Amino acid sequence: MEFNEDWESFQSKMELFEIYMKDREYSKATQKGYLHDLRHFLISIEGKPIDQVTDLDVMKHLTRIRETGAGPRYRNRSQSAIRLFYKVMIKFKEAAYNPAMDIEKAKVEKNRKPAFLQKPFLDACLHLVQGRYLVRDVSIMALMAYAGLRVSEIVRLNISDFDREGSVLAVLGKGDKWRYLPLPPEINQLLQSALNDRIEPRSLRDNPAFFVSQFRRRISQRMVQAVAEKTFAALVKEYPQFAGQALSAHKLRHSFATDLLRNGADLRAVQELLGHEDISTTQIYTHVLDEAKERAMQTVRPSIPSFG
Numbered sequence: 479m480e481f482n483e484d485w486e487s488f489q490s491k492m493e494l495f496e497i498y499m500k501d502r503e504y505s506k507a508t509q510k511g512y513l514h515d516l517r518h519f520l521i522s523i524e525g526k527p528i529d530q531v532t533d534l535d536v537m538k539h540l541t542r543i544r545e546t547g548a549g550p551r552y553r554n555r556s557q558s559a560i561r562l563f564y565k566v567m568i569k570f571k572e573a574a575y576n577p578a579m580d581i582e583k584a585k586v587e588k589n590r591k592p593a594f595l596q597k598p599f600l601d602a603c604l605h606l607v608q609g610r611y612l613v614r615d616v617s618i619m620a621l622m623a624y625a626g627l628r629v630s631e632i633v634r635l636n637i638s639d640f641d642r643e644g645s646v647l648a649v650l651g652k653g654d655k656w657r658y659l660p661l662p663p664e665i666n667q668l669l670q671s672a673l674n675d676r677i678e679p680r681s682l683r684d685n686p687a688f689f690v691s692q693f694r695r696r697i698s699q700r701m702v703q704a705v706a707e708k709t710f711a712a713l714v715k716e717y718p719q720f721a722g723q724a725l726s727a728h729k730l731r732h733s734f735a736t737d738l739l740r741n742g743a744d745l746r747a748v749q750e751l752l753g754h755e756d757i758s759t760t761q762i763y764t765h766v767l768d769e770a771k772e773r774a775m776q777t778v779r780p781s782i783p784s785f786g
Contacts, residue, residue, distance in 0.1 A: 488520050491528065491563075491572060498566045502654065505630050505699065512559035519560050528564075529573045536560055536578045550584035557583060594733040599717065600624070603730075606712040607705070614689060615705045617672040618697075621647075622706070622730035625659050626752050628652075629702045629727050635688040640669055651753035659751060703727050735760070 492513065499509045522539045523531055536557070543553050560578040567573035595603070600623045607616045621627045627635075631649050639648040645666045647659045661669070672688075679685050680694035687696035706727035714720045731752070738748050749760040 488528075491567065492516060492520075494570060494572075495563050495566050498569075499562075503634070507699075511555060512562065515556040515559035516563050519556065519563075528567060529575075531577050533577045533581060536581055540581070540584075544584070554583045557581060594736040595623075595729060596733075597737055599713065599720075600730070600733055600737070602716065603709050603713055606716060607709050608712065609705075609708070611675075611677075611692065613668075613672050613675040614677075615709075617668050618689060618702055618705050619709060619730070620665055620668055622727055623734060624665060625649075625661065626731050626734040628731060629699050632689065632702050633697060633699050636686040637673065637688050638686060640673070640688065642666060642670055649753065653755065655753065655755070657750060657753045706730070 495516065496509065496513060499512065504512075519536075519539050520528075522542065523535055526535065539560075540553055540557055543556055544550075557578055561576060564573055564576035564578060568576060603623060604616055604619055607619055609615055618632055621632060621635075622629075625647065627649060628651070631651055634650050635647075639650075641647070645661045645663070647661055647669075649657050649659060651657055676688075677690040677692065677694055679687060679690050679696070684690065684694070684696040689697040689702075691697045691701055703726075706725075710720075710725040713725070735748055735752055738751070739745070745757065745760060749757050752760060754760045
């Protein structure tokens with residue numbers, strides 16, 4: 479394959495893109511996925527200089543992705559990778575136009591009900607946590623189950639984000655957007671215990687971290703997931719009805735949202751607590767409201783006249 483712009487130039491731009499994502503603290507999974515998608519896109523344009531790429535070039539690439547059998551979520555991730563890449567190129571004067579900006583995303587089925595655990599089993603999860611670092615690991619599970627934090631948000635959490643006097647937790651979420659969660663007294667007390675039990679980090683870089691690993695570094699996403707996996711394994715042993723179900727750390731966040739709505743929380747409030755930019759994302763949890771409406775309608779007993 480011949481290139482008008484040599485591959486070394488493409489690689490330098492990919493390195494710039496990767497540095498940007500690292501600086502903005504994108505998750506390692508997102509970085510890996512976006513770089514993979516971008517590499518395929520750059521190959522598809524066959525050496526065309528990036529500042530000459532058009533909307534049509536991007537659409538052709540996304541169409542080829544669909545024709546190979548990829549689903550809409552993968553196609554949309556590829557589009558997001560290209561869009562972000564051009565955002566970075568414009569920022570650093572490598573391009574003047576973002577050809578992926580105005581292309582519509584593929585429709586994704588939004589009617590799937592998110593899986594969740596009912597509150598008794600959420601409580602059971604906290605009591606089933608085991609291990610040497612018990613207070614830390616219970617705190618991690620509690621923040622996902624009763625404050626709706628994502629795994630990446632647990633990892634990012636710093637000591638300064640916790641206002642113990644005001645009982646508020648500042649959470650740095652997706653898109654580097656902050657949200658502020660008022661904490662119930664039980665979680666406040668638990669986090670204070672976690673700080674008292676905290677391992678001292680080895681390096682100054684990790685010194686602000688709220689949760690520290692046994693290696694005296696900021697806790698990793700994989701370790702947070704491992705805490706959840708170990709706890710779910712204990713849950714399945716205690717409650718065999720969960721055997722074979724897809725239990726994951728993110729299910730705790732789903733459970734938090736579901737429980738809020740079951741208890742009458744306003745949808746907008748749930749949106750703010752979860753850190754959703756668009757309320758349509760929060761609306762996947764309204765199946766709970768549908769269930770409540772169905773139960774309410776079952777209590778209606780109209781007196782219908784008989785017809786000859």
